[in-house]
Amino acid sequence: MKFKAEHAGKWIVAKDGKIVAVDKTLTRVKKQVVSRGDFSELRFALVPRGHIAG
């Protein structure tokens, strides 16, 4: 899966390795996809803002 620079610090929703929704909060990104017929196939991730350590 590929995260673009614009995804940094945001929640994304992915299906089969492709990003289908992006938003600033988990609540908002979930609202974008909750009514999809394939909701059970989706997966959520918080993209790091940049380099992380620890």
Added chain:
Amino acid sequence: MLFKYSQQQFADGGGMSLPLIPVTFRSKKHSIPTFALIDSGADVPILPIEIAGELGLKLNSKEKIEMNAAGGNKFYVYPSPEKVECVIEQKGFRSIVLRSPVYFAESASTILLGHNNILYQLRIVLDGAKKEVSVN
């Protein structure tokens, strides 16, 4: 199970490859499927606090624990009131189901899988050259 690293692009044109694996977190009432980062630098699994809400977990602010980040700064985490099921899944393989306390941070950068009690129960091989991680 074998997973390819995910690729992250940065605004400065750089990028990183990250060993993210699919993990579904389950409480007694709710679940959320995610991608989580294998983090050998984390003592415990640390999740963004929003996930506590998704799982219907009520956190006790009096139980917060001080953690130290790699840069020396401190942050706080809140322990889950119950153990959470952490399910690692890949089509064609039997799921790996672990039960572990997890910790929630207000400023979590991503979902981190730490040693106690997740990585301690797994055999993980990070193949940096191939950008693959195997999990058993």
